[in-house]
Amino acid sequence: MNRFLTKDFLAGLMFVGFGGLAYIAAFTDLSRYFGQSKLALGTAVRMGPGYVPQMLAFIMMALGAIIAITALVTSSERIEGGKWKPIVMITLGVVAFGVLLDPGNVPAIVSWFASGLPRWENPVSGLLPALVALVFLSASGGDEFKWRETAIMCAVLTVICFVIFKWGLSMNIAMLTGVW
Amino acid sequence: MDILNNLAIGFGTAVTLQNLLYCLIGCLVGTLIGVLPGIGPVATIAMLLPLTFKLPPEAALIMLAGIYYGAAYGGSTTAILVNLPGEASSVVTALDGYKMAQNGRAGAALSISAIGSFFAGTVGTLLIVLFAKPLTEMAQKFGPSEYCSLMALGLVAAVVLASGSVIKAIAMVFLGLMIGLVGTDVNTGAQRFTFNIPELSDGIDFAPIAMGLFGIAEIIANLEKRSTRTVEQTVITSLWPTREEVRQAWPAVLRGTGIGSILGVLPGGGPTLSAFSAYTLEKKLSKTPQMFGKGAVAGVASPESANNAASQTSFIPMLTLGIPSNAVMALMVGAMIIQGIQPGPEVMTKKPELFWGMIASMWIGNLMLVIINLPLIGIWVKLLTVPYRFLYPSILLFCCIGAYSLQNSTFHVMTVAIFGVIGYIFLKLGCEGAPFLLGLVLGPQMEEYFRRAMLLSRGDATVFVTRPLSAGLLAVTVLLLILMALPALRKKREEAFQEDS
Numbered sequence: 001m002n003r004f005l006t007k008d009f010l011a012g013l014m015f016v017g018f019g020g021l022a023y024i025a026a027f028t029d030l031s032r033y034f035g036q037s038k039l040a041l042g043t044a045v046r047m048g049p050g051y052v053p054q055m056l057a058f059i060m061m062a063l064g065a066i067i068a069i070t071a072l073v074t075s076s077e078r079i080e081g082g083k084w085k086p087i088v089m090i091t092l093g094v095v096a097f098g099v100l101l102d103p104g105n106v107p108a109i110v111s112w113f114a115s116g117l118p119r120w121e122n123p124v125s126g127l128l129p130a131l132v133a134l135v136f137l138s139a140s141g142g143d144e145f146k147w148r149e150t151a152i153m154c155a156v157l158t159v160i161c162f163v164i165f166k167w168g169l170s171m172n173i174a175m176l177t178g179v180w
Numbered sequence: 181m182d183i184l185n186n187l188a189i190g191f192g193t194a195v196t197l198q199n200l201l202y203c204l205i206g207c208l209v210g211t212l213i214g215v216l217p218g219i220g221p222v223a224t225i226a227m228l229l230p231l232t233f234k235l236p237p238e239a240a241l242i243m244l245a246g247i248y249y250g251a252a253y254g255g256s257t258t259a260i261l262v263n264l265p266g267e268a269s270s271v272v273t274a275l276d277g278y279k280m281a282q283n284g285r286a287g288a289a290l291s292i293s294a295i296g297s298f299f300a301g302t303v304g305t306l307l308i309v310l311f312a313k314p315l316t317e318m319a320q321k322f323g324p325s326e327y328c329s330l331m332a333l334g335l336v337a338a339v340v341l342a343s344g345s346v347i348k349a350i351a352m353v354f355l356g357l358m359i360g361l362v363g364t365d366v367n368t369g370a371q372r373f374t375f376n377i378p379e380l381s382d383g384i385d386f387a388p389i390a391m392g393l394f395g396i397a398e399i400i401a402n403l404e405k406r407s408t409r410t411v412e413q414t415v416i417t418s419l420w421p422t423r424e425e426v427r428q429a430w431p432a433v434l435r436g437t438g439i440g441s442i443l444g445v446l447p448g449g450g451p452t453l454s455a456f457s458a459y460t461l462e463k464k465l466s467k468t469p470q471m472f473g474k475g476a477v478a479g480v481a482s483p484e485s486a487n488n489a490a491s492q493t494s495f496i497p498m499l500t501l502g503i504p505s506n507a508v509m510a511l512m513v514g515a516m517i518i519q520g521i522q523p524g525p526e527v528m529t530k531k532p533e534l535f536w537g538m539i540a541s542m543w544i545g546n547l548m549l550v551i552i553n554l555p556l557i558g559i560w561v562k563l564l565t566v567p568y569r570f571l572y573p574s575i576l577l578f579c580c581i582g583a584y585s586l587q588n589s590t591f592h593v594m595t596v597a598i599f600g601v602i603g604y605i606f607l608k609l610g611c612e613g614a615p616f617l618l619g620l621v622l623g624p625q626m627e628e629y630f631r632r633a634m635l636l637s638r639g640d641a642t643v644f645v646t647r648p649l650s651a652g653l654l655a656v657t658v659l660l661l662i663l664m665a666l667p668a669l670r671k672k673r674e675e676a677f678q679e680d681s
Contacts, residue, residue: 007608007609007610008345008348008609008610010609011348011351011609011610011611014605014609014611015351015354015355018355018358019358022358022373025373025375026372026373039370039372040368040370043639044634044639044640044641045634045635045638045639046635047367047631047634047635048368048370049365049367049368049370049372050372051631052361052627052630052631053358053361053372053373056354056357056358056361057358059354060351060354060355060358063347063350063351063354064351066347067345067347067348067351070347077610079608079609080608082404082604082608083403083404085403086399086400086403086404087400087601087604090396090399090400090403090576090600091396091597091600091601093573093576094396094576094579094580094593094596094597094600095593095594095597097577097580097593098580098584098590098593098594098597099590101584101590101593102590127581130580131577134573134576134577134580135573135577138572138573138576139569139573141403142403142568142569142572143403144569145569149569150573153570153573153574157573157574157577161577161581165581169231171585172588173581173584173585173588
């Protein structure tokens with residue numbers, strides 16, 4: 001198994017995967033799901049929207065295959081294991097920020113994946129809740145997390161954001177939707 | 181006389197109160213992020229891009245440029261004083277700079293690096309002035325097939341000169357080109373890879389992608405490493421170098437400037453490669469190579485001049501041909517497009533005040549940086565004592581707000597999150613983000629030129645090799661690829677990147 005868990009082999013697979021996905025997305029009839037039909041290839045003189053994507057998809061799959069096979073034949077560096085906490089907590093933090101910033105965001109995000117859900121709004125939204133969620137989630141992704149310290153950091157960042165974005169740049173962004 | 185005339189236009193634009201102010205802001209922000217490890221110019225410029233929408237194009241580009249070359253200055257300060265290079269381009273400076281500081285020559289190292297950088301910046305700016313006109317005139321003869329070949333050359337050269345695996349980097353370029361296709365096809369109006377998401381019909385914005393790849397992914401990687409930083413304050417006694425130090429420094433500054441200016445123009449060259457090469461050269465030429473790593477003055481002067489000269493001259497291909505040579509330049513191209521300016525040879529003739537104003541501002545900015553850096557050094561070092569656990573949530577927050585304010589849409593915040601994860605995977609798999617970003621920014625234009633060239637030639641693909649200019653550019657591209665495939669050269673290249681790192 002070890003020879004498959006190398007940086008280069010997996011990178012090769014990733015490129016083949018991206019190329020393949022792009023090919024499938026471009027040249028299968030997805031109108032049932034996304035209302036997007038197949039891209040027309042066209043000719044070399046009058047290229048359709050699918051000409052260049054097809055070319056790129058093939059090149060990517062070929063390059064990916066070369067990288068993966070080379071990695072198997074020659075030796076390649078083993079992939080290093082990671083920690084789950086930083087990646088999960090930081091991604092969650094950024095997503096939470098996006099969800100909490102605007103009142104109507106929950107359905108918008110859900111509808112990318114499944115359409116036709118009933119409309120539902122955040123009860124609490126605005127820069128303040130979004131900021132608190134982001135700072136707390138991301139801070140807990142680190143090794144030294146302290147409640148009190150993080151709370152103070154939230155307060156300081158709120159003041160900074162208010163001064164820079166509301167006063168300084170007069171951005172149209174609510175601290176707490178409907179309240180402030 | 182033409183040059184003087186143009187410079188007059190440039191300084192006329194750059195020395196207005198507003199533009200001076202934005203130049204200063206850019207330099208300050210650049211120095212700040214240069215001092216702070218864990219955030220680089222790419223993520224910062226992407227983050228601040230939305231703030232420049234309301235500014236006039238001159239002010240916007242002057243500020244963004246200031247961030248770029250300011251970061252090179254700031255990075256060296258911390259490299260010398262606390263052995264923590266804020267940017268990759270200052271890694272080699274830390275070798276001898278920190279040793280000089282330990283020997284009690286911190287002040288001398290700082291002033292040599294600042295003055296060397298200023299000299300190199302001045303030469304770099306002058307080179308832009310000299311080369312701008314001929315290169316622009318050449319570019320005006322270009323048709324779509326030449327442009328397409330030129331972009332291919334730019335992308336390949338960027339890959340060859342960057343560190344890491346060449347074939348992986350090329351695959352990353354293609355991945356970038358592919359992501360660049362997302363959106364409405366300009367020729368037919370067809371929706372490509374949009375999956376019925378209305379926000380995607382204009383294409384994926386490059387700024388949130390850059391924030392994700394270079395900001396978020398970097399933070400995640402830093403948190404995994406769990407580095408504990410202990411900052412020892414070095415006492416700066418006198419900023420004046422001794423006569424002996426000056427004697428050792430000035431030839432190194434000259435050589436560093438030369439190397440930096442040349443490597444900066446080449447796609448993929450940029451400040452980091454220049455600093456490494458300059459250090460290696462200096463060590464080879466030195467009569468006392470054993471002094472390197474123990475506080476050699478030349479080991480500070482040369483890479484510092486080189487990285488600054490390179491940051492200046494890497495503007496040349498971007499300003500004259502519209503071809504970015506590194507990730508920061510790719511963002512600058514994006515910033516120009518947002519301002520409604522199509523980067524390329526027309527910028528100089530159609531927008532002389534923007535073109536020359538930006539160049540003049542770079543020289544003024546370099547002057548400002550010497551002033552910002554030397555007397556205010558204490559403040560910058562103080563900033564280093566801020567622990568990373570306070571720093572990274574703030575960086576994340578500003579990234580998120582920046583992404584949101586692009587179009588007042590949280591869609592971009594989600595894009596940042598997604599590309600943060602993708603960037604983390606890239607890091608784990610040893611794939612570099614810079615070639616991806618270059619492909620992404622050049623993708624739509626390249627497809628456009630490719631299709632136009634094929635239309636004009638009635639579907640005959642040989643047009644790329646029958647037109648002499650285009651054939652020449654492609655020949656260089658192929659030559660570069662062949663050279664890279666040669667085992668002997670590949671080994672040399674790997675050595676060059678591993679030297680002292």
